Amino acid sequence: MxxxxxxxxxxxxxxxxxxxxxxTHSCRHxxxxxxxxxxxxxxxxxxxxxxxVLDSIEGVPDSDYINASHVDVxxxxxxxxxxxxxxxxxxxx
Numbered sequence: 301m302x303x304x305x306x307x308x309x310x311x312x313x314x315x316x317x318x319x320x321x322x323x324t325h326s327c328r329h330x331x332x333x334x335x336x337x338x339x340x341x342x343x344x345x346x347x348x349x350x351x352x353v354l355d356s357i358e359g360v361p362d363s364d365y366i367n368a369s370h371v372d373v374x375x376x377x378x379x380x381x382x383x384x385x386x387x388x389x390x391x392x393x
Contacts, residue, residue, distance in 0.1 A: 334362040 329335060330345035339345055345367060346352070352368040 329365050335365045339367045
């Protein structure tokens with residue numbers, strides 16, 4: 301019974317291009333060979349259930365991947381928000 305329900309949820313999530321939290325610590329998309337170069341630091345990669353999913357480019361495998369996670373900022377204290385520096389060490393550029 302649960303197997304069919306999980307399969308239906310996965311199918312719906314694929315249709316809606318959203319990830320679901322079935323495996324809480326899976327990072328399969330970030331760990332794919334084609335996506336490793338898109339990760340600035342392999343110690344900081346998104347979980348599959350929370351990653352930002354881009355629109356795919358036809359004929360380009362794994363083009364829906366970017367090293368980004370959804371963050372619910374409404375529940376955070378604005379004084380504690382900060383941005384991560386880019387590869388050049390600068391913020392906001």
